Structure formats: structure tokens, C-alpha cells
Amino acid sequence: MFGKLGFIGAGKMGGAVARRLATGGFEVHVHDLDPAAVQRCVDAGAVAAGSASAAVKDAEVVFTSLPMPEHVLTTWTRLAPELAEGASAVDVSTIDPGTVEQAAAAVGEYGHPFVTCALGKTPAAAEDGAIPLFVGGPGEAVSALRPLFERIGETTHEFESAGAAAMFKLISNLIGMTNVAVLAEGYVLARAAGITPEQFSAALADTGASSFQSQVRLPWLVAGDFEARFGVELAAKDVRLALDAGARQGIASPVAAQGLAQLLSAIAHGHGGEDAVAVAKVLDPQGRLLGSAGNETADE
Structure with a gap:
């Protein structure tokens, strides 16, 4: 002991x-x-x-x-x-x-x-x-x-090594947070097409697009729950660290770089203190598709 x-x-x-x-x-x-x-x-x-x-x-x-x-x-x-x-x-x-x-x-x-x-x-x-x-x-x-x-x-x-374990965690977050950005895009697109949150959630769960992030964060997005379990600012930090580490090895990650851009945009729009799934708000700034909850900021 x-x-x-x-x-x-x-x-x-x-x-x-x-x-x-x-x-x-x-x-x-x-x-x-x-x-x-x-x-x-x-x-x-x-x-x-x-x-x-x-x-x-x-x-x-x-x-x-x-x-x-x-x-x-x-x-x-x-x-x-x-x-x-x-x-x-x-x-x-x-x-x-x-x-x-x-x-x-x-x-x-x-x-x-x-x-x-x-x-x-x-x-x-x-x-x-x-x-x-x-x-x-x-x-x-x-x-x-x-x-x-x-x-x-x-x-x-x-x-x-300790460094390899740290690098894997960054890679995991790079994949996961880029997935969140794409999930947010898909959800907003579905709402614009008239697909209900319930239809989207049920159908997505039965496809290859289902993931840990959709299982965990999609219900929060549907409910307008942006409490920071893992905030936008921390997500951006981790993706940036992963991209920087890759760049030092000569490895480009262009898709993840776009995911980082969305996270940084969310920060610029005042959502840095909210959960990473708040990247969806950047795609629907007026809350037309996400509802009134989607147009709130962390300061309101």
C-alpha cells in the first residue's frame, strides 16, 4: 500500500x-x-x-x-x-x-x-x-x-516512453475534436434540411458515422447543453499541440487544421468557455436552427 x-x-x-x-x-x-x-x-x-x-x-x-x-x-x-x-x-x-x-x-x-x-x-x-x-x-x-x-x-x-504516451493523447484529441467539428456541421445541415433532432440522432447511431463523440456530445447539442465538460479553449489547445508536434516531424494534418480553425472561430465568437460542441454555434449564429440556446454565449 x-x-x-x-x-x-x-x-x-x-x-x-x-x-x-x-x-x-x-x-x-x-x-x-x-x-x-x-x-x-x-x-x-x-x-x-x-x-x-x-x-x-x-x-x-x-x-x-x-x-x-x-x-x-x-x-x-x-x-x-x-x-x-x-x-x-x-x-x-x-x-x-x-x-x-x-x-x-x-x-x-x-x-x-x-x-x-x-x-x-x-x-x-x-x-x-x-x-x-x-x-x-x-x-x-x-x-x-x-x-x-x-x-x-x-x-x-x-x-x-512518457513522450509517446503524451503524443498518443494529443492524437486522440486531434481525432476526437475534429470529429466534434464535423458532427456539428452535420447536425446543423440536417436541421436546415428539415430533419428533426430525434430523427438525426436515431439514424446516425445506426451508421458508420456514429462515434464516441456523437454518442456523448450529440445529446448535449440537441438539448442546447453547452456546459464545459471539455471546453473549446482546451480542445483548441490540444489540437494545436498535436498539429505543432506533427509539423516538427514533417507531417501535415490538413483536416484537423480545419477543425482547429472552427474551434478558434468559436473562441472568437465568445464560446471559449463552453463545451467543444459549441462549435455548432458558429455555423448558426442567430440560433435559427439550434434554437435560442444556440445563440447564447458563455457570458450571458
């Missing part, structure tokens, strides 16, 4: 993972800039840490779940000297392989392994441990951490 676990970043996915560990009997010390996010974890059995350093102190394993690559790198660079002897660093954020390499070097300088444990699916699924994990890092460290991974998710896909 593990001793103290440190957890830095308790947003939608990070908070779900921290709570999952806490309800599994692990001693999880959580730090986040948002006190309410920490309290939700405390309510599940975690311990509030007053600072990142407090979360790290004497922890056997330290997790980070942060929104941007620069946050991850800055955090690990600062905290690496504070890690306890024998501690492992685990990042569950969605970041690029270059940042992973830099963070691993910062942690490795003090003799600690760095492991990527990228997360799939949604916050609701993460609360139930019903998510896939994309894991990579030093073999011995990954093996030692397996009991934690088994509590966090239902399937662990292992890659040869």
Missing part, C-alpha cells in the same frame, strides 16, 4: 482522479488555486494541502493535472528539488512530448522517474474510474505505480 500521495491541480479531470484515489483508501493531499476544487476532494476523503510544496512533502508519488504545458514544466522545475527520496512524478495533463522531455529532465536531475498517465473520455467517466489511461515512462516506475493506475482507470495502454 502506498503512503502519502500528492496531487496538484484539481480541475475537472484532475479532481475526478484525486477523488477516485481518495475513495479508494489512498491518502491524497490535494492542492489547487481554487479552494472550492480542493473542498470537493476533501469531501471525498482527501486532505487539503495549503501549497504545492505541502502536497509534495514526504509524498511517495506526486501527480500533476494542469491546463497548459508551461504550467506543468514550471511546476515540476520548481518542485523537483522538494521531492522525497524515492518519489515518482506522474503527470496526467494533456501536454506535448517536448514539454514531457523537459519536465522529465528536471525531475530526473534529482533522481526521480517521470511518468505520463494521460486520461481518456470525460470527467463523469473519470469519477467512476471508467476511463482508459495512456501510460509511459521508466519500466520499473510504471510497474510500481500499477495499483494506482488500476484504481484510476479501467484500461491501461502502455507506451515505450
Whole structure:
């Protein structure tokens, strides 16, 4: 059994993972800039840490779940000297392989392994441990951490390195978020053609066009529910990171680039804080086809 676990970043996915560990009997010390996010974890059995350093102190394993690559790198660079002897660093954020390499070097300088444990699916699924994990890092460290991974998710896909696991997660989001953009186009086109939401949903589910995104996000789109389970801004960040990583390898992704353009357009129209499926609003700015809900912005 593990001793103290440190957890830095308790947003939608990070908070779900921290709570999952806490309800599994692990001693999880959580730090986040948002006190309410920490309290939700405390309510599940975690311990509030007053600072990142407090979360790290004497922890056997330290997790980070942060929104941007620069946050991850800055955090690990600062905290690496504070890690306890024998501690492992685990990042569950969605970041690029270059940042992973830099963070691993910062942690490795003090003799600690760095492991990527990228997360799939949604916050609701993460609360139930019903998510896939994309894991990579030093073999011995990954093996030692397996009991934690088994509590966090239902399937662990292992890659040869922390960077490869991070890259796969970016590729997954590139495919998924581009799919959301196309799904939004198809739905708006169907509504313009007089096809009802019910007809579209039922028929699409019986075709090769059905996908995880249509199963999960189409009902939200039909209901005008744009609460950010995975926001437009984060989706755009991930697709951009994937495109940039591909470009560095000489690989173009023109279809995904168009998907990114739609996400950026949604941000420009004030929908950055809404769920990724809000890209549909750009296609129907007056709400003629989506209804009044489709013309609301995150600020209204």
C-alpha cells in the first residue's frame, strides 16, 4: 500500500482522479488555486494541502493535472528539488512530448522517474474510474505505480516512453475534436434540411458515422447543453499541440487544421468557455436552427 500521495491541480479531470484515489483508501493531499476544487476532494476523503510544496512533502508519488504545458514544466522545475527520496512524478495533463522531455529532465536531475498517465473520455467517466489511461515512462516506475493506475482507470495502454504516451493523447484529441467539428456541421445541415433532432440522432447511431463523440456530445447539442465538460479553449489547445508536434516531424494534418480553425472561430465568437460542441454555434449564429440556446454565449 502506498503512503502519502500528492496531487496538484484539481480541475475537472484532475479532481475526478484525486477523488477516485481518495475513495479508494489512498491518502491524497490535494492542492489547487481554487479552494472550492480542493473542498470537493476533501469531501471525498482527501486532505487539503495549503501549497504545492505541502502536497509534495514526504509524498511517495506526486501527480500533476494542469491546463497548459508551461504550467506543468514550471511546476515540476520548481518542485523537483522538494521531492522525497524515492518519489515518482506522474503527470496526467494533456501536454506535448517536448514539454514531457523537459519536465522529465528536471525531475530526473534529482533522481526521480517521470511518468505520463494521460486520461481518456470525460470527467463523469473519470469519477467512476471508467476511463482508459495512456501510460509511459521508466519500466520499473510504471510497474510500481500499477495499483494506482488500476484504481484510476479501467484500461491501461502502455507506451515505450512518457513522450509517446503524451503524443498518443494529443492524437486522440486531434481525432476526437475534429470529429466534434464535423458532427456539428452535420447536425446543423440536417436541421436546415428539415430533419428533426430525434430523427438525426436515431439514424446516425445506426451508421458508420456514429462515434464516441456523437454518442456523448450529440445529446448535449440537441438539448442546447453547452456546459464545459471539455471546453473549446482546451480542445483548441490540444489540437494545436498535436498539429505543432506533427509539423516538427514533417507531417501535415490538413483536416484537423480545419477543425482547429472552427474551434478558434468559436473562441472568437465568445464560446471559449463552453463545451467543444459549441462549435455548432458558429455555423448558426442567430440560433435559427439550434434554437435560442444556440445563440447564447458563455457570458450571458
